[in-house]
Every structure is written in C-alpha cells, then in structure tokens.
Amino acid sequence: MPSYQFPVEATQIALFVRAAGGADVDVYDPGLSAPPTFVQSGVQFDPDWPFRPRPGEPWLGSGREATGDPAAGDGSILHAEQHFEYVRPVRPGMVLTATTEPGKTWVKRSRSGAELHFAEQRIEYRDADGHLVVAARNVSVTPVAAGGEQQ
Amino acid sequence: MNKGDRFEQVLTEDLTRTQIVQYAGVSGDYNPVHTDEVFARHAGFPSVFAHGMLTMAMTAQALTGWLGGDNLTRYGVRFKKQVWPGDRLVVTAEVQDIGTDESGQRLAELTVTTRNGAGEEVLAGYVTARAGQ
DSSP states (O other): OOEEEEEOOHHHHHHHHHHTTOOOOOTTOTTOOOOTTGGGGGGGGOTTOSSSOOTTSOOSSOSSSSOSOGGGOOSOOEEEEEEEEESSOOOTTOEEEEEEEEEEEEEEEOTTSOEEEEEEEEEEEEOTTSOEEEEEEEEEEEEEOTTSOBO | OOTTOEEEEEEESSOOHHHHHHHHHHHOOOOHHHHOHHHHHHTTOSSOOOOHHHHHHHHHHHHHHHHOTTOEEEEEEEEOSOOOTTOOEEEEEEEEEEEEOTTOOEEEEEEEEEEOTTSOEEEEEEEEEEOOO
16 A cells, blocks of 8 residues: 655644634644644655646646646546544644555446546554554545546 | 534635635645646636635634634545635534543534535535533
C-alpha cells in the first residue's frame, strides 16, 4: 500500500484555518491542534498526487492554451463523499505516515444516461509510534459518457 | 448540550475566488477546475468552483467554534451540489441524540447541513462530538 510522511507544522495549520474562514491562530500556542479536515493537506507531501504542477512536466491547466496536457484529463473527477474518524488530536511537531488503500468501486447511471463510476479510498494517518491518529475514507465519482469517454 | 439543540452560522456572504485559491494553496489541491477560470470554462463549467473540501473545512471551522476544537470523534459529509464564487453559505447543525461511549463519555450525534443562497443543500452529513455533562 502506498504511503508517505506528512510533517505537521503550525504555520500550515494557521494558513489552513485562514483559508477556511477562521481568524488568525497563535502558532506558538503549545495546545494548538489542527482543524478537523487538515489532514487532507497531507497531499502536499504525496509524491503521487496528480493535482500539483511539477517543474519540467506538462500541467493540465491553462498557459498559452486553455488546457495544457490533454492526456492528464479534464479534472472532472468529482469528490462525492468524505468521512473522518478522530482518535488523537493532530498537533504541530507530529510526523504522520499516511497509508492509502483502495476500497470498493461501483457504477450508477445518471439521469442524463451517463455512467457514474464511484471509487472509494481509505487513508490511515499514524503517528511516529504507529498509533492511529485519523482514519479517512473518501468516495470519488467520474462521469463516463455512453461511448465510454470520460466526460 | 441536549437533544434538539440547534446551531446556525453564516459561513460566507459572498464566496470569493481568492478564498478558493487560498484553500488550493494550503491544501495542495491545485486541480485547475478550482483555480483556473480559462481551464474551467474550457472543461464545460460556467466558472471555477470551490473544492468540496473547502466547504467541508468552512463548515468544520464553524462547528468547532461551537463544539470545541478537539471534541469531534467523527465527521462525514456528502457533497450534494457544487459551490460557486459568489455563493452565500449557511451551516445548520442539530443534536439528534446524546449517548455514552464505553468509558462513560457523553457523545452528541448531530446532523449537519450547509446550504447556498437559494436554500439548496450543498453539503449534508453528520458529526459525533464529545459533549459536556
């Protein structure tokens, strides 16, 4: 199962809280803990994360043209569900190991006749001692037209 | 906290593209459907739209102000509609039940809904939180 390490830093927590519409936090507060969905930002450290530009590699977003890398798709994989179970608080200084495991897959048909391909993924975030900190489960959906092409 | 307790808070009166970009930057999700208007229109969307996880984070930000930051034990949602720049977002939560875990800790089970300015649900889910005596 793929895994990566995710160092938790106070500054990243502060920026995350701001982005979520919160007030500034005290980054020196020894009791500072991360917001409930903060572990999602661990993808910053995921070497396989597809939605991050990398030097020298084509990027799917616009530059001279409206889309940069057609082979990368059109970004239409949508996030359908997200679930978290919290076992321990996430605090600055922790180094979490995130381990990803694929889950169930299933297909539904939309009202427009397209096939909706659902895929579940489970991610466990464990501390340096191997204790479970957060368990996450997400479901993504990819619309596929009747002809079989991703919409 | 008791069964039937209800919480409501405006998350934003006018979601900005800049807040979406703020979230992309810190979360690491730079999918251009959220950050790149040219690309989003090319992909068939009327504009960029917010990450579902931004709505989930904004909803959590409000809920933890009420429930306490480290008190959540479970939080899960379904993303029901896309959230667009300019949307007004309001979260409501209601305590459906109060129980206890194996250690005797009181736990509140809540439903959570975030709606846009048209009153449509954009996010619906649940929270379990440790509750005081």
